[in-house]
């Protein structure tokens with residue numbers, strides 16, 4: 113669980129006054145609805161109601177970070193918890209393990225949202241985690257994701273050709289799915305046939321054949337790809353490649369002249385080769401089929417209303433010195449204003465490295481080259497790696513050095 117220091121009561125302007133007053137008759141889910149409206153206005157993706165000694169605290173996940181928003185007394189906390197349990201069809205009596213429910217809701221916003229509610233019994237009381245399930249955001253083009261023009265051109269060329277594998281790499285929560293959906297958006301759906309294999313299909317996309325992988329009915333990843341090939345697709349999009357069986361299934365699609373797109377857990381672009389080796393693909397199979405890797409992380413975007421410039425913090429200086437980079441005199445800093453709820457940041461942007469494999473790279477993989485050799489080849493031909501992309505975005509005032517440092521710390525592990 114992330115640690116939080118600051119409390120931001122301003123994030124909950126409509127809930128706060130309700131908790132001051134005794135509960136009245138009328139809307140039976142008054143506080144829950146106020147909380148949801150506030151959370152949506154703050155662009156939260158998750159709401160946590162956590163029991164703490166004789167009280168409850170509300171925390172919101174905004175731009176990937178958990179923010180402590182408010183503390184409620186036990187009575188107020190239990191009232192809100194029970195309202196959510198009624199709304200989501202959960203048993204009011206706390207279960208011994210955990211329980212999951214959900215409901216759809218239309219508040220002060222135009223769009224209906226679906227919420228998944230998980231109740232877990234903790235030592236201090238019952239905890240609720242509420243997640244907004246909205247359709248994955250997709251952008252008009254790859255430039256909007258934060259991918260540079262040259263790399264974007266490479267991706268377009270890959271997509272215009274057919275056959276081979278494109279993998280989006282990164283840890284959980286790095287924005288891989290958004291990137292995949294954005295690529296999907298770019299395919300001309302009228303003159304190409306796209307099939308997806310998903311587990312589960314959460315959002316329906318018009319014009320695309322989506323197949324749900326379901327282990328219980330016998331349609332697993334492997335049998336699924338077999339059925340998919342009979343549908344004669346041009347592009348096959350899968351979720352995460354995570355087992356030797358799914359890696360093999362992807363290979364079957366890619367080697368049959370179709371284009372395969374999927375995601376993979378990996379530290380960086382060249383790390384994909386190691387991951388595929390771990391998933392029992394041979395060097396020959398990887399070399400013959402891997403066409404492009406997009407590796408990414410997400411950093412928070414500086415609020416453009418209040419970002420400012422100043423001297424770098426000592427932590428930033430130490431880090432830059434440690435990795436042998438020059439120390440700038442002035443850097444962009446996060447400040448905070450009403451526009452960004454005092455967070456200093458608003459929204460996120462991707463930091464990328466796009467690796468288009470060359471014949472030389474394929475030859476290196478065939479010779480069982482390790483990550484260090486593959487990375488050196490990328491650097492020698494002047495490719496932009498994630499750290500450089502992040503530093504360029506910090507210099508341009510899109511994000512801060514601190515955000516890139518957090519990402520760099522992950523990269524150096």
Ligand SMILES: [Zn+2]
Pocket residue numbers: 415416417418419447448449450451452453454456457
């Ligand atoms: Zn601001």
